[in-house]
Amino acid sequence: MTTSALILIGIDLAAALVLSLGLYYRRHHRRDLVVAFLGVNVGVMVVAAVLGTAEVALGLGLGLFGVLSIIRLRSSEISQREVAYYFAALAIGLVTGLPQTDPWPVAALVALILAVLWGADHPALLSRARHQVVRLDRAISDDRELRAELEERLGGTVASTTVQELDLVNDTTLVDVRYRIPRAAVRPTTSRATAATAPAMQAAAR
Structure with missing residues (x-):
């Protein structure tokens, strides 16, 4: 395994922990969804790394988006906010799982996803x-x-x-x-x- 791949795995795990524990659990306190976010993220990252092509990873991502959409339609327990966290965990797993020669542009994209969720789900936003x-x-x-x-x-x-x-x-x-x-x-x-x-x-x- 290359140094770049190891860096991407580290970025993915760190981002998944920040997303699920630092952002979601700290604000909404649902332990079951922390497990789900981590599982989706790491699972997608591993599959994308093994398959190793952008075309296959794109198909995988679209398929998982479809599955999550079905889950949302059939479940009253998952809010739109939580679907957004699902999609973020999935997207982070996809971009970090693909082979990259330079991992730092990917790190910037992952940071962008986390920053957007941090701001969009901040309690002060539209608090009234x-x-x-x-x-x-x-x-x-x-x-x-x-x-x-x-x-x-x-x-x-x-x-x-x-x-x-x-x-x-x-x-x-x-x-x-x-x-x-x-x-x-x-x-x-x-x-x-x-x-x-x-x-x-x-x-x-x-």
Whole structure:
């Protein structure tokens, strides 16, 4: 094995650890997905290194992207954020697994992937935006009335609503709502929202 290949393996392992532990687990605390990210990354890197051609690696990458897309469509437990981490782990494994005479341009591309994920998933980015699925204890068909009710309950400005279920028999409304909270309420938003919404609705944050 050449020195360049060993350097690429080291870059891949370091990047996979930063991605899964330094970024994802530190922010979202799902141990099972740390295992998945590391497994996908190292597996793709090894297969790409063994096959050793850009054409085969490209086909492998497209195939795995397709598999992950199917997983996303068939699973409610994997969010779009986590799919992005999957794709990043896969991409890092691909670029570091291919034979390279100079590993440092690859290292720069890997660093770019990590930097983009670090910034895009930073808690300070769009920190006032919220998304919840809310069940109200009233059947509300009027859009303006629904928005007013949600804004009163959630303490924010509603950006969009999608009514998923309007039950006129049991007098309930299930609605997917995206809203923005006031700037001063960014820090205590979890406890505040729970206290305000508990008497009248069941909410599941996404």
